[in-house]
Amino acid sequence: MSIWSNLGLVYALLGAAVAVFLAGAGSAIGVGIAGQAAAGVVTEDPSKFAKVLIMQLLPGTQGIYGLLVGFITLSNIGLLGGSPKALDPQTGLLVLAACLPIGIVGLISGKYQGMTSAAAIGIVAKKPDQFGKAMLFPAMVETYAILALLISILAVNAVPLP
Amino acid sequence: MSEQYTYAVARIRALEVALFSNATIDQLIACSDYDQCLQFLSEKGWGDSDTPMQAEAILTREEEKIWEVVKDLHVDMEKFDVLSYPKLFHNLKAAIKNVCVGERDRHIFYEDVSIPGGAMLEIVKEKEFGKLPAGMQHAAEEAYEAMLHTRDGQLCDVIIDRAALDAVYAAGKEAKDEIIRDYAESTVAVADIKIAVRSQKTAKSLEFMTRAMAECDSVSVAQLSKAALNGMDAIRDYLMGTAYAEGAEALSQSPSAFERWCDNRIIQTISPQKYKAFTIGPVIAYVIARQNEIKTVRIILSGKLNDLPEDSIRERVREMYV
Incomplete structure (x- = not known):
């Protein structure tokens, strides 16, 4: 099985990898940043553990979105079923392009959601009764990851496959 | 923007909850006597269980606690x-x-x-x-x-x-950090103003003032020292044209109001750090705020020890960071 004769499949697989890798990296960075802030607060006040843990988990969703798009892509191109489809390079590139929104937006929004979560953890540290409001700030960043997820899913499913 | 201070800032945010607010300081002033003040501080967690119930021992322990926290944050001590x-x-x-x-x-x-x-x-x-x-x-x-x-x-x-x-x-x-630049500028300018005021009161020479004052951007040493030679009104007039106009007003109230303004000015300088999440600023601001808090408590305790009236103590009390 030569790579050159299966270039379409390689591109499509690269798309799935980009979605999982970039969005996952964004989540890892975001959860890491928020985790540092959470650890700082719990060092001084362990009673806030549950609240800051929720804040820390918020940037983790991008990784899940990337996984979802990657999973759909693998399923569509038949790799999951064990019988890969014969894709021409043009179709493979279309699948790769469809995977890019969640990959790129996942990376950027994951990092910035982590930073916003860290700042919101500061609110919880000083005013725990304002937890609801504090959670809204990082949740706003999530909007754009969801939009990218939507477009990636629609595009992956819309690419005509043989 | 660096995330290297994320842990430190979050920890400081949790510690800021324990800082004395203006309301807590009011409660301390309202204590009937010196011993009740010490009791109040002890209930607020000042000192340790084995710290003697003496003002100096409690305040020294609190000063030590500041640097224990800072060392625990593993930030660059050069800052x-x-x-x-x-x-x-x-x-x-x-x-x-x-x-x-x-x-x-x-x-x-x-x-x-x-x-x-x-x-x-x-x-x-x-x-x-x-x-x-x-x-x-x-x-x-x-x-x-x-x-x-x-x-x-x-x-x-x-x-x-x-x-x-x-x-x-x-x-x-x-320094690359804004807070260190602002703090240094404010500290030097306020110190120069203090020197000018004290030199005016003790009739010091221009040479003395020029030797004692340090150059900074926000205050002109030459103009300030000349103003000091011309009297307190001249110092006030000069300050009115600078960023330290509030100092001129405090100067016209009383000497203690002026001393109070000098410390409040530093607290005002660090106040924006309450809203920063990723710089060393909140950590430095916390140290300054704690030192200001200890200084204020020392003023109140010494007022209570000398049976000063409440109003007199209140006039000397500094503004709190939180």
Whole structure:
């Protein structure tokens, strides 16, 4: 099985990898940043553990979105079923392009959601009764990851496959 | 924007909850006597379980706690140079006077600085001024010679205090962090204004003021010292045209209102750090806020000990950070 004769499949697989890798990296960075802030607060006040843990988990969703798009892509191109489809390079590139929104937006929004979560953890540290409001700030960043997820899913499913 | 201070800032945010607010200070002032004040502080967690119920022991322990927290955050301690310089230069001053006068009192030194009392005494005794930080060497030599030949303690103080201000200002100029630059600028400018006010009251010469004041961007040493020669009204008029106009108003109220304004000005400078999440600023602001808090509590305790009326104590109380 030569790579050159299966270039379409390689591109499509690269798309799935980009979605999982970039969005996952964004989540890892975001959860890491928020985790540092959470650890700082719990060092001084362990009673806030549950609240800051929720804040820390918020940037983790991008990784899940990337996984979802990657999973759909693998399923569509038949790799999951064990019988890969014969894709021409043009179709493979279309699948790769469809995977890019969640990959790129996942990376950027994951990092910035982590930073916003860290700042919101500061609110919880000083005013725990304002937890609801504090959670809204990082949740706003999530909007754009969801939009990218939507477009990636629609595009992956819309690419005509043989 | 760096995330290296994320842990430190979040921890500081949790600690800020325990800082005294203006309302807590009001409660402390409302305590009926000195002993009740100590009891109040103890209930607020000041001191440790084994700390004697004495003001100085409690306040010293609180000062130690500040630096214990900062060391625990594992941030670059060089960032705090601007805060430790006054203590370091105090050690130099004390060591020179000790050596020149021949006394050996080790209780007048700060030990929580890069050159503690014993080491400073040794350096001054052996005249090994090269072992001091670059900004201290020349001032140390000059102050030592002045003290040795003239026995003029005030001259020694002026030389070292000026060098301390220059060091703070230079550290501020070199710093990348906005808070350190702002703090250094405010500290030096407020110190210059204090020197001008005190020099005016004690009829000091222009030469003395020029020697004592340090250059900074927000206050002109030449104009301020000339104003001081022309009287208190001239100082007020000059300040009205600077960023320190509130100081002029405080000056017209009372000397204690002016001293209060000097400290409040620093707290106002650091106040924006309450809203920063990823810089060293909130950590430095916390240290300054804690020192301000301890200073305010010391003022209240000493007022209570001397049976000062509540209004009189209130006039001297500093603004709190939170």
